[in-house]
Amino acid sequence: MGTSMSSDTTEALFKTIDERRDELVELTRALIRFPTVNPPGEGYLACAEFIGQRLRTRGFAVDYVHAAGTPGDSERYPRINVIARRAGPAAGPCVHFNSHIDVVQAGGGWTMDPFAAVVKQGRVYGRGACDMKGGLAASIIAVEALVDSGAKLPGTLEISGTVDEESGGYGGVHYLAERGWFTPPRVDHVIIPEPLNVDRVCIGHRGVWWAEIETYGRVAHGSMPFLGDCAVRHMHAVLDRFERDLYPKLAARRTDMPVVPSGARHSTLNINSIHGGQQETAGYPAPLVADSCRMVIDRRLLIEESLDGVKREVRDLLDRLAEERAGFRYGIRDIFEVRPTLADRDGPVARSTAAAIHRVLGRQPEFICSPGTYDQKHIDRVGKLRDCIAYGPGILDLAHQPDEYVLIEDMVNAAKVMALAARSLLCGPFIAEGCSAPRP
Numbered sequence: 429m430g431t432s433m434s435s436d437t438t439e440a441l442f443k444t445i446d447e448r449r450d451e452l453v454e455l456t457r458a459l460i461r462f463p464t465v466n467p468p469g470e471g472y473l474a475c476a477e478f479i480g481q482r483l484r485t486r487g488f489a490v491d492y493v494h495a496a497g498t499p500g501d502s503e504r505y506p507r508i509n510v511i512a513r514r515a516g517p518a519a520g521p522c523v524h525f526n527s528h529i530d531v532v533q534a535g536g537g538w539t540m541d542p543f544a545a546v547v548k549q550g551r552v553y554g555r556g557a558c559d560m561k562g563g564l565a566a567s568i569i570a571v572e573a574l575v576d577s578g579a580k581l582p583g584t585l586e587i588s589g590t591v592d593e594e595s596g597g598y599g600g601v602h603y604l605a606e607r608g609w610f611t612p613p614r615v616d617h618v619i620i621p622e623p624l625n626v627d628r629v630c631i632g633h634r635g636v637w638w639a640e641i642e643t644y645g646r647v648a649h650g651s652m653p654f655l656g657d658c659a660v661r662h663m664h665a666v667l668d669r670f671e672r673d674l675y676p677k678l679a680a681r682r683t684d685m686p687v688v689p690s691g692a693r694h695s696t697l698n699i700n701s702i703h704g705g706q707q708e709t710a711g712y713p714a715p716l717v718a719d720s721c722r723m724v725i726d727r728r729l730l731i732e733e734s735l736d737g738v739k740r741e742v743r744d745l746l747d748r749l750a751e752e753r754a755g756f757r758y759g760i761r762d763i764f765e766v767r768p769t770l771a772d773r774d775g776p777v778a779r780s781t782a783a784a785i786h787r788v789l790g791r792q793p794e795f796i797c798s799p800g801t802y803d804q805k806h807i808d809r810v811g812k813l814r815d816c817i818a819y820g821p822g823i824l825d826l827a828h829q830p831d832e833y834v835l836i837e838d839m840v841n842a843a844k845v846m847a848l849a850a851r852s853l854l855c856g857p858f859i860a861e862g863c864s865a866p867r868p
């Protein structure tokens with residue numbers, strides 16, 4: 429069959445999705461109304477069941493996976509994931525859409541109820557509208573439109589709603605990946621509808637190293653500091669070295685990863701916090717020399733850097749200080765680490781999604797990487813599935829902000845892109861209606 433028939437069925441698919449615009453909005457609103465705030469991990473079960481029940485009526489087999497014993501899991505706040513799977517009439521690849529259902533705390537600054545899912549001026553507002561319930565809703569509508577189109581698509585469509593992405597994904601994608609849920613041939617291609625803008629394909633993210641550095645001193649009376657040794661001054665020496673030696677080096681290091689915004693194409697280091705000296709008691713500071721100062725650093729790594737090398741760089745700097753500075757002693761403790769990840773931009777899922785964006789929006793998509801991490805790391809590093817990208821309708825800058833919203837137009841377009849990309853991954857780009865054989 430030729431491309432003209434393919435074009436007809438594509439138009440029919442788009443029409444179906446356009447007709448479901450209101451349904452897409454209502455689905456997004458329903459998802460926002462579950463206040464799945466993490467921490468503590470509120471309402472996961474109800475939200476997972478809502479997704480599972482909906483997809484069960486469309487012929488999906490639904491599994492609920494309780495990540496027992498993972499961080500935060502308790503009777504009150506169980507870590508419940510939902511995976512819905514629908515196999516076609518013939519063997520073929522599995523295309524999986526993975527969304528996290530947890531949202532960060534609403535925080536201050538809202539001009540409306542963050543869980544009321546207000547619709548205004550072509551936007552749906554609410555905590556999670558952008559990150560990433562709008563993306564989850566778009567993927568559900570996309571997959572349902574494909575199923576309802578009646579095309580005999582080979583292979584398998586899968587949708588998951590997973591928990592705890594905002595706290596590292598250990599009760600969600602990491603737990604599932606460790607147990608084979610994301611390993612080929614069970615799953616072949618994954619799209620994560622994170623908010624990275626409707627016309628961009630995100631092929632990976634930078635890595636992370638969080639660590640706590642502690643400097644040590646000796647307590648003495650505050651009126652005679654020369655009898656003690658101030659840990660805060662030692663920490664100042666660390667910061668001074670960072671300013672003079674480390675920051676210029678990091679700024680000079682540039683990645684080939686297409687990270688956005690471009691400021692994040694360098695290695696970065698944030699000082700998350702510093703705590704030094706004795707606790708105040710009832711508002712009164714202790715007149716003591718500080719014997720301890722702790723600093724938490726957030727180092728973001730490029731694909732060209734190794735985690736070991738990044739850690740060694742900081743340790744070497746501290747060791748040099750210990751040699752040069754009288755009384756300098758330190759400790760360092762790892763808190764959290766993630767290796768960078770980067771999918772092949774010429775791989776099937778990136779190419780199919782890029783082609784679909786071009787078809788739907790009429791412009792060339794941009795390939796990007798995320799400055800922060802998301803669940804792709806677990807799918808890549810733990811599940812050993814490389815063909816994974818992030819693509820979704822939300823606007824990146826709005827994630828975690830007060831008055832977060834998603835544009836309805838972007839959700840409709842993203843649903844079309846997802847449907848088209850999934851169809852071409854299942855059937856090949858030019859086969860459409862009646863498609864019944866997997867690609868050779």
Ligand SMILES: [Zn+2]
Pocket residue numbers: 528559560593622623802
């Ligand atoms: Zn997210």
